Amino acid sequence: MFDNLLGSFWPYTIDGLVLGAIYGLVALGYTMVYGVLRLINFAHSEIFMIGTMASAFVVMSMGLTHPLTGFALVGGLLLMILVGGFASAGSAMLLERIAYRPLRKRGASRLAALISAIGASLFLQELFALVIIPHAFNRPEQGRNQMGVARIMDKDVLFSIGGADVRVDQLLIFVAAIGMMVLLDQVVNRTKIGRGIRATSQDPQTAMLMGVDIDKIVRVTFLIGGLMAGVAGALFVLQFEVTKFSIGFLLGIKAFTAAVLGGIGNLRGALLGGLFLGLIENYGAAVFGSGWKDVIAFSVLVLVLMFRPTGILGESLQQARA
Amino acid sequence: MIRIASLGRVLAIAAAASLALTACGGGTESDGGGDSAAPTTLKIGFMGDLSGENSGIVIPPRNGAQLAVEQYNAKNPKVKVEMIPYDSRADATVAVGLAQQAIKKDKVVAMVGPAFSGESKQVGPVLEEAKIPSISASATNVDLANQGWKFWHRVVPNDGVQGPAIADFIVGAAAAKNVVVVDDKSEYGKGLGDAVRGQLKTKGATVSDDALDPNATDYSSTVTKISATKPDAIFFGGYYAAAGKLLKQLRDKGVTAKFFSADGSLDKGLIEGAGAAQAEGALIGCPCRISTATETDENVKKFAADYKTKFGADPLIYATEGYDAMTAFLKAIESGATTAEAINDAVGKSDFDGVSKHVKFDPNGEPSAKSIYMYEVKGGEIGLLGDTTTAKLS
Numbered sequence: 001m002f003d004n005l006l007g008s009f010w011p012y013t014i015d016g017l018v019l020g021a022i023y024g025l026v027a028l029g030y031t032m033v034y035g036v037l038r039l040i041n042f043a044h045s046e047i048f049m050i051g052t053m054a055s056a057f058v059v060m061s062m063g064l065t066h067p068l069t070g071f072a073l074v075g076g077l078l079l080m081i082l083v084g085g086f087a088s089a090g091s092a093m094l095l096e097r098i099a100y101r102p103l104r105k106r107g108a109s110r111l112a113a114l115i116s117a118i119g120a121s122l123f124l125q126e127l128f129a130l131v132i133i134p135h136a137f138n139r140p141e142q143g144r145n146q147m148g149v150a151r152i153m154d155k156d157v158l159f160s161i162g163g164a165d166v167r168v169d170q171l172l173i174f175v176a177a178i179g180m181m182v183l184l185d186q187v188v189n190r191t192k193i194g195r196g197i198r199a200t201s202q203d204p205q206t207a208m209l210m211g212v213d214i215d216k217i218v219r220v221t222f223l224i225g226g227l228m229a230g231v232a233g234a235l236f237v238l239q240f241e242v243t244k245f246s247i248g249f250l251l252g253i254k255a256f257t258a259a260v261l262g263g264i265g266n267l268r269g270a271l272l273g274g275l276f277l278g279l280i281e282n283y284g285a286a287v288f289g290s291g292w293k294d295v296i297a298f299s300v301l302v303l304v305l306m307f308r309p310t311g312i313l314g315e316s317l318q319q320a321r322a
Numbered sequence: 323m324i325r326i327a328s329l330g331r332v333l334a335i336a337a338a339a340s341l342a343l344t345a346c347g348g349g350t351e352s353d354g355g356g357d358s359a360a361p362t363t364l365k366i367g368f369m370g371d372l373s374g375e376n377s378g379i380v381i382p383p384r385n386g387a388q389l390a391v392e393q394y395n396a397k398n399p400k401v402k403v404e405m406i407p408y409d410s411r412a413d414a415t416v417a418v419g420l421a422q423q424a425i426k427k428d429k430v431v432a433m434v435g436p437a438f439s440g441e442s443k444q445v446g447p448v449l450e451e452a453k454i455p456s457i458s459a460s461a462t463n464v465d466l467a468n469q470g471w472k473f474w475h476r477v478v479p480n481d482g483v484q485g486p487a488i489a490d491f492i493v494g495a496a497a498a499k500n501v502v503v504v505d506d507k508s509e510y511g512k513g514l515g516d517a518v519r520g521q522l523k524t525k526g527a528t529v530s531d532d533a534l535d536p537n538a539t540d541y542s543s544t545v546t547k548i549s550a551t552k553p554d555a556i557f558f559g560g561y562y563a564a565a566g567k568l569l570k571q572l573r574d575k576g577v578t579a580k581f582f583s584a585d586g587s588l589d590k591g592l593i594e595g596a597g598a599a600q601a602e603g604a605l606i607g608c609p610c611r612i613s614t615a616t617e618t619d620e621n622v623k624k625f626a627a628d629y630k631t632k633f634g635a636d637p638l639i640y641a642t643e644g645y646d647a648m649t650a651f652l653k654a655i656e657s658g659a660t661t662a663e664a665i666n667d668a669v670g671k672s673d674f675d676g677v678s679k680h681v682k683f684d685p686n687g688e689p690s691a692k693s694i695y696m697y698e699v700k701g702g703e704i705g706l707l708g709d710t711t712t713a714k715l716s
Contacts, residue, residue, distance in 0.1 A: 011550075015542035148594035241597065290532050291532070
């Protein structure tokens with residue numbers, strides 16, 4: 001039963017870490033918004049989808065027939081990541097402005113905001129399926145079909161660990177994702193705006209009395225979360241080269257799970273939870289077959305929460321808490 | 323393919339509905355209404371998912387059927403035929419309602435469809451009771467033929483034929499001994515996967531298996547598992563979206579084993595999802611006969627040309643089958659049958675060379691010709707390799 005896992009331990013580990021890094025990036029958005037607003041932003045999966053769409057659009061506009069190399073490749077990748085990141089960041093801020101702020105200003109309950117989030121999520125999916133994909137991507141009547149994205153970089157094997165090949169795109173995704181998270185961690189812990197975010201998440205009332213502009217903090221939180229999701233979307237397109245209007249659904253659930261697993265509201269927990277979930281999924285699939293992947297992953301989630309109800313790192317790690 | 327199977331059923335219903343119409347003496351100029359008054363126009367229905375998510379595999383047979391009707395009417399026959407489309411959106415409840423409408427209000431004498439197996443199962447008894455003959459161009463569920471229906475037919479072999487035929491090809495022409503069979507856990511994918519697994523084992527091949535979630539994107543665990551068994555061939559039972567993602571990730575991981583799939587994956591979406599380079603050489607079995615760029619059969623070539631002139635697109639999956647299903651009814655009407663029951667009798671005796679195959683029905687409504695075709699991706703296009711029993715790999 002465990003032969004398969006032991007025989008291919010490194011390939012499962014590497015794939016798990018790469019996917020886990022993407023989960024972690026998306027999980028940041030859930031965890032930051034929860035930290036500041038105590039709101040589960042269910043439309044965050046669509047913010048991720050917008051990131052994949054924007055970067056897919058960039059690749060499509062390049063009209064590639066062959067993968068890029070050299071400086072063209074570096075430029076292409078940067079453009080993809082920047083456009084993906086900013087499209088998602090912009091959408092996330094717009095989402096906050098339209099779907100959440102009016103409710104917050106009127107003192108609506110958190111349940112109302114949750115419904116608003118679900119509504120926004122459906123709205124964005126249908127917007128892409130019915131309007132944007134058929135028109136902007138010139139795929140009439142195929143709004144709900146999967147879209148293939150041209151290959152932007154050759155997927156050469158860089159080196160091997162224990163018989164498992166590590167491809168250049170996998171390494172790039174992992175390094176970029178971890179880099180983004182380290183950067184964010186530093187921003188939250190060392191800058192003035194970061195202090196504002198931490199203060200708001202600990203006690204919004206007191207933070208306001210201390211002169212923190214809550215509206216601004218909320219805007220920045222959505223911007224950062226959106227940016228991370230957009231970068232994750234670009235990296236996702238780089239690895240899998242497909243997207244569709246509902247691509248965020250499953251990944252969003254996984255990322256949310258990663259956030260809860262690591263301790264929701266906890267930045268470092270999001271990363272840890274993402275990597276942990278990616279690995280568990282793959283190990284579970286190795287032992288029980290890929291059909292059982294999600295069953296294993298969520299059983300582990302339940303087990304972890306039984307013994308550590310606030311997640312692996314806990315909710316109260318004040319330093320890293322956003 | 324289950325859904326496709328349903329389509330065929332729709333077609334059958336439409337046909338049946340048409341028959342009913344004639345039976346009621348619904349000819350526009352015969353106001354006498356007696357059995358003796360010969361109708362001048364008969365209505366034949368076409369039922370299937372014409373606007374939903376899976377309409378991509380229903381619109382080609384609809385077009386095929388329509389082409390058959392137009393060519394027939396152009397010959398100025400004594401009894402003209404009008405085709406009435408019924409959009410079931412693959413919903414069995416909707417399909418049953420539409421069948422009632424076809425029988426009672428539109429008075430169809432025959433039905434091409436329903437397209438999918440699910441709706442076929444529900445609509446079958448309705449048409450049976452009204453004695454309306456039906457021919458499905460795409461319903462492939464095995465059970466449909468075991469209901470004892472006298473008015474039901476289909477022009478595609480069922481899933482029980484497709485799986486073993488592909489398995490025979492995998493161990494025969496492709497000479498694979500170590501095969502991994504992956505399915506998408508759907509009714510269609512699992513059923514087909516199991517049929518392939520069973521036949522492979524009978525033929526002495528080593529079979530390992532795995533399953534994946536068609537909605538997921540990351541199949542790395544499946545790929546790693548496949549890679550570890552070092553197979554000669556891989557069979558995937560499922561639809562093209564997942565097949566494309568799986569194939570790409572396999573090739574990116576350096577797995578070069580031959581990749582097989584079945585009718586659910588016979589779509590350009592497979593090549594788009596996998597990327598042309600990764601999809602190269604993928605082999606796809608199908609009970610359908612599609613004309614491809616390298617077509618050599620004159621009959622199919624002519625059909626493809628006519629189809630393209632009329633609809634401005636190449637005939638895709640089940641277009642030839644839709645044409646043949648309708649042709650079976652038209653030939654029955656041409657031979658003088660004007661009532662649903664007479665048409666059913668004539669259809670049961672069908673024996674002609676259609677575009678997709680030689681059309682002849684077994685007593686239970688199954689097609690006598692049970693050919694499964696193998697298609698290969700070459701240079702970013704899907705090309706016909708030939709009948710699975712005779713095709714050779716290059």
